[in-house]
Amino acid sequence: MTTVMDAGAGRELELDQLMVQRGGKPVLHGVSLRIARGEVTALVGANGAGKSTTVMALAGVLPLSAGQVRLDGRPLALRRPEAVRAQGVAVVPEGHRVLGDLSVQDNLLAAATALPAPQARAAVAEMFALFPELMPKRDTPGRLLSGGQKQMVCIAQALVARPRYLAIDELSLGLAPAVVKRLAGVVQAVARQGVGVLLIEQFTTVALAVASRAYVLERGRVAFEGSAAELRAHPEILHSSYLAA
Numbered sequence: 001m002t003t004v005m006d007a008g009a010g011r012e013l014e015l016d017q018l019m020v021q022r023g024g025k026p027v028l029h030g031v032s033l034r035i036a037r038g039e040v041t042a043l044v045g046a047n048g049a050g051k052s053t054t055v056m057a058l059a060g061v062l063p064l065s066a067g068q069v070r071l072d073g074r075p076l077a078l079r080r081p082e083a084v085r086a087q088g089v090a091v092v093p094e095g096h097r098v099l100g101d102l103s104v105q106d107n108l109l110a111a112a113t114a115l116p117a118p119q120a121r122a123a124v125a126e127m128f129a130l131f132p133e134l135m136p137k138r139d140t141p142g143r144l145l146s147g148g149q150k151q152m153v154c155i156a157q158a159l160v161a162r163p164r165y166l167a168i169d170e171l172s173l174g175l176a177p178a179v180v181k182r183l184a185g186v187v188q189a190v191a192r193q194g195v196g197v198l199l200i201e202q203f204t205t206v207a208l209a210v211a212s213r214a215y216v217l218e219r220g221r222v223a224f225e226g227s228a229a230e231l232r233a234h235p236e237i238l239h240s241s242y243l244a245a
């Protein structure tokens, strides 16, 4: 069966030596990450380490001063946000922002405008199947949702575009543990369907529990790269990175 999250296997999204400046100041000093399809990759690091900057550079929101993003072996052709999305990379920015005056259903349809109408409707129906708890809220304006429900809408909005890669900035921030557990399960299910997921988190427990590979960012540089299991087994790596911030 083909699903929204259907995707090939064995390919990667590669961030190669990204250098990014903000306010004229270098913030990323050559960040390289590989995000494989079919698994979750964690990007963790202290406040200000450069995680959101990395995601915004990936999304095409911030320009690169050097480096390259490659998608399945080919450089991303255009780096404007819509073009990045059209090439199969979806980003959920920090802060679970939804269109407050639009209903949940219209929020999802608005994210599916690039698809022909029947496919858009099918993709939205699949999102309600993925998040059945949104079904009773179908006609509720976005602004009346809880934080967890908003985060579900944001993830669903990213998935209706049928991405091959999905980056989520701060999946768990500000959400109740039960909601985080639920979202972590969805993220794992999405990865199992073949999507390459990048989970960006300041608090590491959830990200390292669901990830296969992990990166620690420290002051705009990759301070650790390896398996999430290795990082779980050696919390001192995290401690020194977080203390160095």
Ligand SMILES: Nc1ncnc2c1ncn2[C@@H]1O[C@H](COP(=O)(O)OP(=O)(O)OP(=O)(O)O)[C@@H](O)[C@H]1O
Residues within 6 Å of the ligand: 022, 023, 025, 027, 045, 046, 047, 048, 049, 050, 051, 052, 053, 054, 202
């Ligand atoms: N708009 C901006 N202009 C200039 N510098 C910025 C701007 N936004 C962030 N920075 C700087 O970029 C660096 C990285 O910030 P970034 O937000 O990427 O970190 P982060 O790891 O995502 O942390 P947080 O958890 O706070 O979001 C910080 O030193 C920050 O001061």
